[in-house]
Amino acid sequence: MKNKIIITGAVGSGxxxxxxxxxxxxxxxxxxxDTDRMRGESSKxxxxxxxxxxxxxxxxxxHLFGTPGQERFSYMWEILSTGATGIAILIDATSVNPLGDLDFYLEVFSDLISKCGGVAVIGITHTDVTRNSRILEQFNKRLSEVRLSVPVFEVDCRRREDVRTMLYSLLSLSESDDTHALSH
Amino acid sequence: MKNELQQRLDAAKVSIMCAALRELNAAMSDIEASAYISLDGYTIAAELASGVDSNRLGAICASMHALAQRASQEIKHGAFNLLLIESEQGYMLLVKSSVEAMLVVSTKPSKSLGMIASVSKQFAEKLKRIQETHKVAAAT
Structure with missing residues (x-):
């Protein structure tokens, strides 16, 4: 499928x-x-x-395919990734360890990122409620450490233009030969 | 945290549901195993063969149930009732039980699919009643 984009990330990342x-x-x-009563609140x-x-x-x-966030549905990550041409990873800035989440999803989807020729973007969400003003800088530093040239956006998932800007950047990556991942 | 009474009620409910599942498994010789699973993929009660990961099965069935429900809506066939999977070594049925749960039944290759589906629907209703009775008991 042409322009099949995977949108993944943890539960509640948007x-x-x-x-x-x-x-x-x-x-x-x-x-x-969601019937998991340990979460203590009604949600879907x-x-x-x-x-x-x-x-x-x-x-x-x-074509936008969103994955389930919970790891017990991880078999769907693989099923949905088949034939994907790009991936957007959403990271919740208010999670306990956003950089740990980034490492986790980069590892889980490393094959897909590689197969897509590095057509990937990172969207940091819920930045309006985080106290960490340096999160963008921290993410870029981590990506540089793992030698991935991947754009990072602050995204308010409720705002159509924010999400679209992130997705259009995926398109431009796929159409550009010189902006692919340095290595993986 | 659940209090002690709630935990006892939950354990009693699972025990009654397991008894119903055993009754289902014994109702027809072709039925091999069954499980009662929440629509978000948690196995509530199961009588499965050893070696089957009930947690993983629960999650996979929730995905299939959700997609079957969506497909029914998409083709304008109304509400989803039952999903049938035919494999080399048997059948698997996902039967809607309530707004929160489904019954999953595994069978040998069988010529009595209609009867199996009918019996499965009866037990799906029975399990729904057990769940609802429990809820009333928990609320009082």
Whole structure:
């Protein structure tokens, strides 16, 4: 599938919201009421995938596939990644260890990033409520350490333009030969 | 944290559900195993063969249930009731039980699929009643 983009990240990082904001079509979601009482609050969780499309003009479309966040659904990560041409990793800035989350998803999706020729972006979400003003700098430093040339964005997943800007940058990466990952 | 009474009620509910699943497994010779699974992928009660990871099965069934439900809506067939998977060594049925849970039934290769589906639906209803009775008991 041309322009098949995977949007992944931990629970609550904003994947479903991002796809809902960006999509030009009604999003196919597979949310179920979260019955894990340890979480202590009523919420919903994606159990299979989210799907939406972004019109690129001239009949072309970007197909957006959101993964479930919980690791017990990790088999879906592999299923959805088949044939993907790019990946957006969303990291919740308010999580206990955002850099640890970044390392985790870069590792889990290292094969996909490699196969896509480094067509990947990182979106840092919930930056409006984090106290860490240096998070962007920290992420760029970590990516430099692992020798990945991947753009990092601060994204408010509720804002259509934020999400679209991030996704369009994926497109420009896929169309540009000289901005691919340095190595992996 | 759950209090002691809630934990006892949960344990009693699982025990009653397991008894119902054993009854289902014995109802027809072709039925091999069954499990009651929440729609977000937690196995509530299971009577499965040894070696089957009930947690992993629960998560996978939740994904399939959600996609089957979506596919039913997409093709405008209304609410999803049952998903059938035919494999080399048997069948697997996912039967909607309630707004929170499904019944999963595993069978040998069988010529009695219609009867198996019918019995499975009856037990899905029975398990739903057990769950609802428990909820009432927990609330009082």
């Amino acid at each position: 994947k479903t919201t991002a796809i809902t904001s960006a999509s030009d079509t009604l999003v196919v979601d597979t949310e179920a009421a 969780t994606t159990v299979a995938m989210d799907y939406g499309t972004l019109n690129l003009g001239a009949g072309a479309k970007m």
